Amino acid sequence: MKIAIIRETAANEARVAATPETVKKYIGLGAKVSVEKGAGEGSKIPDAEYKEAGATVSATASATLKGANVVLTVRRPTATSLKGAAKGALVIGQMDPFGNEKDIAALAKAGFGVFSMEFMPRITRAQVMDVLSSQANLAGYQAVIEAAVTFDRAFPMMMTAAGTIRPAKAFVMGAGVAGLQAIATAKRLGAIVSATDVRPAAKEQVESLGGKFVAVEDEEFKQAETSGGYAKEMSQEYQAKQAELVATHIAKQDVVITTALIPGRPAPRLITKKMVESMAPGSVLVDLAVERGGNIEGAKLNEIVDHKGVKIIGFENMAGRVASSASQLYAKNLYSFLETLVDQETNALAVNPEDELVAATQLTRDGAVVHPAFADKKGAKS
Known part of the structure; x- marks a missing residue:
């Protein structure tokens, strides 16, 4: 079995799909590993470290x-x-895959x-393979760091002989993995933190991190979560009530971080120009x-847009x-999944379509698109 790690070509993509640590693990599975020259450059991993781990570093993609039997990537290749x-x-x-x-x-x-790693089911067995969580966790952290850099004041309260600096007020919209990490990071930096989410379970999570929960807690709110733990799209009526509450709250905030995404759909509009102003x-x-x-x-x-003195980081x-x-965590996610696709006795690939992890993540097989979310769409099958 040969595993190939190619250099990412997408703009603004510095991550890599394998680290020297996971290369050693793949070799332990009996695989040969080939890494494209410079693949780890953006993640500060020199080619020499891949060689020391046992990989072959090749000059071109x-x-x-x-001859690779497995190709590991960060972004979708052509x-x-x-x-x-x-x-x-x-x-x-x-x-x-959506779109x-x-x-x-x-x-x-x-x-x-x-295989699309974003579709990994949120079950106990697959926690170590959950790329959405590992990457969203870092995204939430970095969002606060970017805000702190752009915000021209200190986050924490500072009491000095010259006077007291009030703490910044930070509001996080969406209390999933990214949002919860944003709450925790902003709190560690000394901000007064509040957050909102349409999922009832999020209230306890926000409060456990020291944040104040802000939401219209009506009957729709109580049913606003899928069995998989994702937020449902809310009705227009609920969105209007929530927007009114949030608008009043946002006007008093120094920093706002939005994280709301619905799989397969455009991101919901949470903040209007009027709210920004x-x-x-x-x-x-x-x-x-x-x-x-x-x-x-x-x-x-x-871009960082300056709208009437308020900056929007995008x-x-x-x-x-x-x-x-990010690469350290992502590479471990990939290894943990690929390990389940290898026969432990023969060290050969043994993909079982009936395995719940395979069934959830495999998009294509034997020349056809097989994932139920895409297989029946016009033009999806070859």
């Missing part, structure tokens, strides 16, 4: 891919970029077995959903801004 990999090779990474069905169909037609000059907003259209009106991809791939840490 084609040389890295030659079918043409995988030329040289073995027939039927497994391609494992974050595939971002990119044609690209998935092309990978299927090329014969690759594609209600904030004091010097306030900062961070939109972690900007890649999906954004939660904040006026947010622009990879950086994509926030986890990638702390690439060394």
Whole structure:
């Protein structure tokens, strides 16, 4: 079994799909590992460290891919970029399939077995494979750091002989993994933190981190969570009531961080231009959903927008801004999953379509798109 780690080509992507630590583990499974030259550069991992771990460092992507049975990636590759990999090779990474069905169909037609790590089920067995959580955790942390850098005042209360500096007020919208880490980070920096979410379970989580929970707690709110633990899209009536409550609250905040995403849909609009304008000059907003259209009106991809003295940060791939840490966690997620696809006695690939992890994550198999979310769509099958 040969595993290939190629250098990411997407703009603003500094992460890598394997670290020297996971390379050693793959070799322990009986695999040969080939890493493209410079693949770990953005994560501060020199080629020499991959060599010391036992990998072969190849000068080009084609040389890295030659004969590979498994290709590990951070972002979705194109079918043409995988030329040289073995027939039927497994391609494992974050595939971002919603809205990119044609690209998935092309990978299927090329014969690759594609797995989308974002679809990993949230069950006990798969916790160590949960890339959404590992990366969102860092995104929430980095969102607060970016806000602190842009905010031209201190976060904590400071009592000095010259006077007292009041603590910053930070409001986090969405208390999933990213939101909870943002709450914890802002709290550690000394801010007065509040948060909102449409999931009832989030209230206790927010309060356990020392934050104040802000929400319209009606009957719809009590039913606003899927069996998988994700937030449901709320009715327009609820959104209007929540928006009114939130608008009043936002006007008093110094920092606002939004994290609301619904799988397969554009990001919900949470903050209007009017709300932005209600904030004091010097306030900062961070939109972690900007890649999906954004939660904040006026947010622009990879820009810091200054709207009447209020700054809106719209950086994509926030986890990638702390690439060394993100790669460390992401690589472990991939290893933990791939290990389940290898026969422990023969050290050969043994993918079981009936396994719940495979069934949940496999997009393509034997030339066809097989995931139920995409298989029946026009043009999805090869």
